[in-house]
Structures are given as structure tokens and as C-alpha cells.
Amino acid sequence: MAIVDIEGVRKVYHRDSQEITVLDGINLRVPEGEFVALMGPSGSGKTTLLNLIAGIDRPTSGRVMVAGTDLSLLSEGALASWRSHNVGFIFQFYNLIPVLTAVENVELPLLLVRMSKAQRRERALTALRVVGLADRALHYPRQLSGGQEQRVAIARAIVTDPKVLVADEPTGDLDARSAQEILELMETLNKQFRKTIVMVTHDPRAAERAHVQRHLDKGVLTA
Amino acid sequence: MALPLTYNIRSLVVRWKVTLLAIFGIGCVVTVFVVLLAMLAGFRLALRSTGSPDNAIAVQRGSGSELTSFFSGEAADIIAADARVARAAGDGAPLVSREIVIIANLPRRVDGAPTNVTIRGVSPLAFQVRRGLRIVKGRTFKPGLNEVIVGQRIGERVRGLDIGARLSVQKRDWEVVGHFQADGSSFESEIWGDLDVMAPAFQRTGGQNSMTVRLADPATLKAFDETVQADPRFQIRLVQEQQYYEDQAGPVAGSLLALAGFVALVMGTGAIFGAMNTMYAIVAARTREIGTLRALGFSRLSILTAFVVESLFLGLAGGVLGCLLSFAANGYTTATGQTSSFSELAFAFKITPANVTAGILFALAMGFLGGLLPAWRAARLMITSALREA
Numbered sequence: 001m002a003i004v005d006i007e008g009v010r011k012v013y014h015r016d017s018q019e020i021t022v023l024d025g026i027n028l029r030v031p032e033g034e035f036v037a038l039m040g041p042s043g044s045g046k047t048t049l050l051n052l053i054a055g056i057d058r059p060t061s062g063r064v065m066v067a068g069t070d071l072s073l074l075s076e077g078a079l080a081s082w083r084s085h086n087v088g089f090i091f092q093f094y095n096l097i098p099v100l101t102a103v104e105n106v107e108l109p110l111l112l113v114r115m116s117k118a119q120r121r122e123r124a125l126t127a128l129r130v131v132g133l134a135d136r137a138l139h140y141p142r143q144l145s146g147g148q149e150q151r152v153a154i155a156r157a158i159v160t161d162p163k164v165l166v167a168d169e170p171t172g173d174l175d176a177r178s179a180q181e182i183l184e185l186m187e188t189l190n191k192q193f194r195k196t197i198v199m200v201t202h203d204p205r206a207a208e209r210a211h212v213q214r215h216l217d218k219g220v221l222t223a
Numbered sequence: 224m225a226l227p228l229t230y231n232i233r234s235l236v237v238r239w240k241v242t243l244l245a246i247f248g249i250g251c252v253v254t255v256f257v258v259l260l261a262m263l264a265g266f267r268l269a270l271r272s273t274g275s276p277d278n279a280i281a282v283q284r285g286s287g288s289e290l291t292s293f294f295s296g297e298a299a300d301i302i303a304a305d306a307r308v309a310r311a312a313g314d315g316a317p318l319v320s321r322e323i324v325i326i327a328n329l330p331r332r333v334d335g336a337p338t339n340v341t342i343r344g345v346s347p348l349a350f351q352v353r354r355g356l357r358i359v360k361g362r363t364f365k366p367g368l369n370e371v372i373v374g375q376r377i378g379e380r381v382r383g384l385d386i387g388a389r390l391s392v393q394k395r396d397w398e399v400v401g402h403f404q405a406d407g408s409s410f411e412s413e414i415w416g417d418l419d420v421m422a423p424a425f426q427r428t429g430g431q432n433s434m435t436v437r438l439a440d441p442a443t444l445k446a447f448d449e450t451v452q453a454d455p456r457f458q459i460r461l462v463q464e465q466q467y468y469e470d471q472a473g474p475v476a477g478s479l480l481a482l483a484g485f486v487a488l489v490m491g492t493g494a495i496f497g498a499m500n501t502m503y504a505i506v507a508a509r510t511r512e513i514g515t516l517r518a519l520g521f522s523r524l525s526i527l528t529a530f531v532v533e534s535l536f537l538g539l540a541g542g543v544l545g546c547l548l549s550f551a552a553n554g555y556t557t558a559t560g561q562t563s564s565f566s567e568l569a570f571a572f573k574i575t576p577a578n579v580t581a582g583i584l585f586a587l588a589m590g591f592l593g594g595l596l597p598a599w600r601a602a603r604l605m606i607t608s609a610l611r612e613a
Contacts, residue, residue, distance in 0.1 A: 099230060099236075099237050104227075
């Protein structure tokens with residue numbers, strides 16, 4: 001069964017009177033438990049496609065079904081709520097909140113779920129244990145290395161047990177060794193925890209970890 | 224669900240320089256606002272605490288102040304004889320004080336500039352009719368002599384009113400024999416002497432400007448006033464004494480309130496823009512953070528609330544700072560020369576709980592208004608654009 005089912009998606013931006021087509025007739029099916037790498041040159045539309053899958057952007061036309069929900073039918077508020085339950089985000093620059101500790105950052109998505117403070121803390125610590133950073137729970141992002149920050153971000157992405165993880169250049173800001181560790185962690189999440197992962201990357205070594213590589217060029221899936 | 228308050232507080236602490244500047248700006252405005260309110264409160268208190276709830280003052284109908292009131296001694300006798308007037312314990316004499324009021328032009332202690340001072344000639348029973356008066360230095364005046372006692376506040380503000388000094392008014396010398404306090408009331412801005420000596424000296428024989436009456440039962444005032452007003456022999460009304468003096472504040476209190484409002488409006492508008500500028504800078508610096516929170520599933524309302532709360536923190540901190548700074552002016556004595564009697568009224572700035580509450584609410588309003596538009600901008604940010612911000 002496809003957890004991501006995209007049909008005939010177009011995305012057009014308007015700059016002044018100019019019309020820029022970023023995605024042009026995309027069809028994509030990602031089965032549950034798949035690890036997909038989206039590749040392509042800059043400006044090819046990979047991040048835009050990822051944003052549509054993640055529900056933080058809407059297509060100009062076409063249908064985006066994720067985890068059984070047609071995202072185009074959801075209101076702004078419903079879409080926000082849907083994201084909090086169904087999608088985990090991994091960003092290139094980690095995007096941790098600098099004034100919150102590692103465990104508080106991981107707890108953030110759980111604030112949108114009905115649970116006690118103690119339960120929230122316990123789940124956040126469990127997520128940190130999964131990424132191997134339980135001993136850094138009370139550290140602030142500035143006290144962590146880049147690789148550690150990205151692992152905290154991954155813990156934040158998985159803490160609500162979402163169906164889909166979207167990763168935008170997750171190793172783009174890391175040294176080779178840290179990048180390796182992050183990719184291994186993502187593989188573990190995919191294999192052991194059956195997380196569907198859609199990852200945008202420029203890095204061929206990162207893409208090799210994925211089961212499937214899809215290439216975009218000028219807004220069209222070429223392979 | 225809303226973002227945790229620790230997020231807001233720590234965000235402000237991290238950007239402590241910007242935060243302190245905004246707090247200081249709001250604090251300065253609140254200081255000025257509270258000090259102006261304290262001035263108004265002190266002025267009102269000086270007039271409100273003038274007089275006793277048991278007393279009524281008889282004045283000529285249609286007069287705006289004691290200065291423009293005058294009625295005959297016969298009229299005063301008729302009122303004093305009424306059974307509703309309290310009697311002295313010993314001889315059973317009615318507890319009334321017939322009084323004349325004149326204005327003398329005296330030099331201010333600070334610069335010698337002339338200022339109007341109220342001189343009041345009172346009956347011997349004045350100290351029984353009016354409670355709360357006490358001699359704090361020297362002694363009271365002796366009946367029949369050219370002696371005066373001076374209210375403590377005016378004694379501090381006007382030259383030549385020290386004990387033993389001779390005050391020259393209407394070609395007569397009056398010896399200052401004592402200083403008195405009157406619970407901070409406007410009587411402390413007056414000079415008192417014997418009515419029987421002052422009336423001929425100031426050409427006020429045959430009557431008085433006012434008569435203060437101690438009521439046996441304050442509840443009878445309304446009926447007593449109706450009786451007096453219905454009497455065709457004179458044109459007099461009876462007013463509760465505290466109310467009478469409080470009403471004298473009318474135009475000045477209104478002016479002070481208008482001034483406080485105007486200053487608060489002008490400075491407050493500036494402070495709102497200052498807070499707004501700070502909050503816009505905070506929002507701009509945290510654009511990617513906002514995008515991340517929105518991507519995680521926090522609603523626009525959560526973001527709006529978070530930034531408004533942050534701005535309210537700024538306002539609250541500024542309000543507390545402003546109120547604390549304003550206490551430096553508490554008790555400062557000044558005077559106004561624009562009362563209904565045209566004489567100088569000295570009063571102390573009084574910071575009341577209501578002033579502090581008003582200051583804090585004003586600061587919160589500045590914080591709220593200053594934060595609303597930037598918070599709205601934060602809430603309306605496109606997630607995809609916000610995430611691209613450096």
C-alpha cells in the first residue's frame with residue numbers, strides 16, 4: 001500500500017507577472033516502509049515536492065495523498081494538526097530551538113498531543129535514548145556538536161511516532177563521519193521501526209542508503 | 224496547545240540587551256505616568272482629607288468658594304441655634320466656627336516670587352469643631368491678640384512664617400506663634416488667627432464667609448439643608464464639609480487628569496512603537512524558528528499567542544520598573560495656585576495602590592499593542608519561506 005500517493009501535481013509560483021513552474025505533472029507512489037531519495041540539481045523542485053508531501057505547502061493542481069489523507073481537503077488548522085501526528089521533520093540545519101534543552105526540543109511536538117508532563121518527558125527521553133543522546137538531555141543546542149544536534153532533531157522527528165519522516169539534506173551541514181552516523185541512524189529507523197523516509201539529498205553516498213532513488217529535473221521526475 | 228512560557232522567558236533572556244532597552248523604554252513612560260497620577264492623587268487627598276464627615280459648612284448660595292460667600296451674623300446665629308447642631312460638653316454652646324477667609328500675597332521661600340496664601344479667621348471653638356488639628360511647634364494663638372498659627376506645609380514653602388516672625392498683612396503685624404498639622408489636608412496650606420481680631424482688621428465685620436457646623440447626627444444634614452434653604456431670611460446652603468473641599472479640586476483635578484492623559488498618550492504611543500520595533504526585530508531574528516514550530520504542527524494562534532505573551536512580559540517588566548522608579552517621587556511636596564480660592568495649596572505626591580495598578584495595566588497595554596502586529600506577522604509567515612531564512 002502506498003503511504004504517499006501523488007497524482008498529476010503541478011506547482012506554479014508567480015513572481016511579478018512571471019509564472020514559474022516548479023513541479024510539472026508529478027506522479028509518485030511511495031509504499032509504506034520505503035526509504036526514498038529525491039535527487040536532482042538545484043532548482044529542480046525536490047524540496048518543493050518534499051514540502052508538499054510534508055503538508056507545509058499546497059500544490060497548484062493535482063492530488064497529494066499521504067497516510068490516507070488528501071491534504072488538499074484540509075484547512076490550515078487541520079493540516080497543522082495532521083502534520084503533528086503524521087510527519088516527522090529532519091532539516092539540513094537541524095532547526096532546534098536554541099533556548100530549549102535537548103529534551104525540551106524533543107518534547108515540543110508532544111505539546112500538541114494530549115498527555116501528562118511526566119509522560120511527555122518519559123517519551124522524549126526514550127526518543128533521545130533511541131538516537132543515543134540520553135546523556136545530553138539537559139544540554140542546550142549550542143553545547144552539542146552538529147552531529148549531536150541532528151540526532152536530537154531526529155529524536156524530535158520520531159517522538160510522536162509519525163508514519164512518514166521527511167528529511168531535507170539531513171547530512172548537508174555535517175562532516176563525513178557525522179553524516180555517516182546520521183545515515184546509519186536513519187537506516188535503523190527505516191529497518192527496525194518501519195519508518196517511511198523521503199529524503200532530499202545532493203550527496204550520492206547518502207542516496208545509496210535509500211531503497212529507491214528518484215531524480216527530478218526542471219520540475220519533472222526523470223527516473 | 225500553547226508553547227511553554229519558559230520558551231518566551233528564555234528567548235527574552237537570551238536577547239537581554241534588546242529586552243532591557245525595551246523594558247527601560249516602557250519603564251520610563253510608566254514612571255512619568257505614575258508620577259502624574261501620584262500628583263493628582265496627592266492633590267485630591269489634600270482636599271478630600273480637609274474637613275470631617277460629621278461637619279457641614281454653611282456658605283452663601285451661588286458662591287463658588289468661601290471667598291465669594293458672605294452672610295450675616297444673624298443668619299449664622301439662627302443656624303447655630305438649630306437643635307441638629309452638636310453642643311459643647313461643658314457650657315452647651317453650639318459647636319460652630321464662624322470663619323472669614325482672605326488672601327495674602329506672600330513671598331515664596333524658594334525664589335521670593337509672590338504667591339497667594341489663605342488666611343482664615345476662626346472662632347475659639349474651631350479646634351473642637353475640626354478634629355485632627357494639632358500644634359506641632361510653638362502654641363496656638365491667644366484670643367484677642369494679633370497672633371497667628373501657620374500650617375506646616377505653607378510654612379515650609381513661604382518666607383517669613385517661622386515661629387516668632389512678624390507677618391505684615393493689611394497694615395497690621397501678626398506674630399507667628401505656632402505651626403500646625405491637619406492630617407495632610409488643605410488647612411496645612413493656611414494661616415489661622417482669631418476671627419474677632421481679624422474681622423475688623425480685614426473689614427469683614429457684620430458677618431462671615433462661612434460657618435462650619437458640627438452635626439449632632441450627620442444623617443440629618445439633608446433635612447437640615449432643606450430647612451436652611453427654605454428659610455426666606457437668608458440665601459445659605461449647607462454642604463457636607465469634606466464634599467465641599469473636594470469639589471474645590473474640580474478644575475485643577477480635571478486639568479491634572481487631562482495632563483496625565485495627554486502625556487501618557489504621547490509617551491505611550493512612542494513606547495508602543497518602541498516595543499513594536501523590538502518585537503519586529505525579535506520576530507525577524509527568529510523567522511526560521513517560527514517556521515520550524517509551524518512545520519511541527521503549532522497553529523497560527525499558538526505562534527500569535529506566544530509572541531503577544533512575550534511582549535506582555537516586556538510590558539510587565541517595564542511596568543514594574545516604572546512603578547519602582549516612580550516611588551522616588553512619593554511624598555515630594557509641591558503646590559498649585561489654581562484652586563477655587565486662588566491661593567496656594569501645598570500637597571504631597573501620593574503613590575496609591577490604584578496608581579500602581581494603573582501603571583502596570585498601562586504597561587501591559589503598551590506591551591500588548593506593541594506586540595500584536597509583530598506577532599500577527601509571525602503567525603502569518605509562510606512556513607516554506609520562513610524555513611529558508613538564515
